Amino acid sequence: MRRAICPGSFDPITLGHLDIIQRAALMFDRVTVAVLVNPEKNPSFTADERLDMIRRAVRGISNVEVECFDGLLADYARQKNAQVIVRGLRAVTDFEYEFQMALANRKMNMDADTVFLTTSAQYMYLSSSMVKSIACFGGDISDFVPECICGEISQRLCMPRFNDES
Numbered sequence: 001m002r003r004a005i006c007p008g009s010f011d012p013i014t015l016g017h018l019d020i021i022q023r024a025a026l027m028f029d030r031v032t033v034a035v036l037v038n039p040e041k042n043p044s045f046t047a048d049e050r051l052d053m054i055r056r057a058v059r060g061i062s063n064v065e066v067e068c069f070d071g072l073l074a075d076y077a078r079q080k081n082a083q084v085i086v087r088g089l090r091a092v093t094d095f096e097y098e099f100q101m102a103l104a105n106r107k108m109n110m111d112a113d114t115v116f117l118t119t120s121a122q123y124m125y126l127s128s129s130m131v132k133s134i135a136c137f138g139g140d141i142s143d144f145v146p147e148c149i150c151g152e153i154s155q156r157l158c159m160p161r162f163n164d165e166s
């Protein structure tokens with residue numbers, strides 16, 4: 001069985017992430033979306049909130065599961081018996097960091113290889129931080145995040161003076 005992990009912060013999940021997860025699910029038998037719990041990153045959403053949003057977004061993709069992890073990705077991959085770590089590449093600017101991480105992870109776990117999927121062109125500019133910046137000023141994020149979690153993200157992040165309902 002080919003098992004892959006899609007690791008990330010997913011703070012919050014965007015349509016760019018979902019596209020990578022859906023494409024990975026077509027390539028591998030089992031895909032684990034692994035949410036990194038790293039308080040140092042100071043996430044906007046708790047690990048439980050991120051897990052819940054991802055689970056709702058991937059509902060219907062039968063070979064995808066969603067979990068949290070902390071510590072080293074190389075150890076987590078070993079624990080999951082995953083042969084592949086899937087990462088998305090948006091631009092050359094992503095490359096240097098990703099290349100370094102892939103080499104370090106391979107050094108620590110020779111049984112797992114990192115595979116890069118090129119972003120779909122329409123999501124090339126899309127990141128969680130961009131979504132958060134737009135949402136906090138009351139902007140429309142419906143083109144950027146899965147529909148089922150759009151309202152929740154807007155409500156959670158919109159600053160009161162930009163919120164029509166307040």
Ligand code: ADP
Nearest residue numbers: 007008009010011016017087088089119123126
């Ligand atoms: P991290 O903090 O580990 O980079 P992210 O949640 O920002 O976590 O991203 C997780 C993965 O999804 C990374 O491989 C990242 O490159 C990829 N990714 C994020 N946004 C996009 C996008 N718009 N298109 C393709 N891949 C993306």
